[in-house]
């Protein structure tokens with residue numbers, strides 16, 4: 055290969071993209087919606103990690119948050135309510151070379167998609183899963199979700215939700231093969247970025263719960279936490295997030311937590327006020343499903359086409375005359 059061709063190739067691989075090259079359309083989310091902060095952090099991450107748009111896929115279910123793939127100039131799949139995870143797993147199985155992200159709401163993941171959530175954690179495929187937890191069904195205009203606080207009046211709970219909210223962190227940390235769990239609040243952009251970046255760098259199914267504002271249907275619900283930094287518990291550890299001096303100055307309520315300690319992670323996860331933020335659990339040694347499954351077949355286009363054709367041939371009804379002439383057909387004599 056000539057030096058010039060080699061240089062061209064190298065440039066192609068090391069291609070840098072501006073932020074705008076990951077941005078698509080104007081988000082339709084309400085002003086002040088936490089989804090906007092998550093989108094900004096993810097677009098910055100894609101730029102900083104030089105993710106090639108044609109090698110990156112965002113998969114979502116249905117909900118306000120699930121509009122996410124529309125706003126990324128990458129591949130995307132705005133799929134079916136509750137089914138973001140199995141679809142993302144299918145993409146990853148077929149194309150392990152792609153960066154696959156999942157954006158799912160608290161209704162999408164913890165209600166209709168709950169069974170898929172459990173199994174996605176257990177399969178531990180290399181995905182970055184972002185749970186946009188606004189504690190409500192936003193898109194369908196205010197029905198209670200599993201993470202809605204007890205007593206919340208909504209269209210489905212006019213007398214107030216009867217049950218205590220489900221805690222997505224403790225649930226996830228209780229599932230076999232869990233390998234990465236983190237939490238952050240949408241109003242601290244620096245931490246949103248750092249947590250999603252740590253999740254992206256983890257090889258396995260990284261689950262990030264983002265406590266997200268929905269000013270439209272949960273107005274002022276998170277204000278007490280937003281306005282009082284002491285109601286945020288910053289998790290610190292040399293193996294955790296790097297906490298800048300300016301952040302540490304504001305968020306003085308801190309606790310040392312080793313992300314390798316699962317029992318302590320479960321204990322921290324069960325604290326809901328103050329809201330713990332940072333990496334709760336990380337175990338890079340949990341095997342990924344892609345690595346342990348036995349069939350390691352090279353899926354070339356020809357192989358797939360050949361397989362499909364032989365399956366279709368089984369159901370072909372040949373006209374009488376062709377049956378006689380068909381090569382290899384049993385002799386009529």
Ligand SMILES: Cc1ncc(C[n+]2csc(CCOP(=O)(O)OP(=O)(O)O)c2C)c(N)n1
Pocket residue numbers: 116117118119120135158159160161162163166186188190191192193194199
């Ligand atoms: C099978 C199916 N059931 C119900 C719906 C209606 N539906 C659409 S979005 C949604 C809930 C969305 O809530 P969430 O996942 O929390 O997303 P948010 O809008 O809050 O971001 C529901 C019930 C649907 N589209 N498909």
Ligand code: SF4
Pocket residue numbers: 082083084086087088089118119188192193267268269270271
């Ligand atoms: S309804 Fe809530 S979740 Fe949906 S876009 Fe508006 S603020 Fe965001």
Ligand SMILES: [Mg+2]
Pocket residue numbers: 117159160161186187188189190191192199
């Ligand atoms: Mg929601």
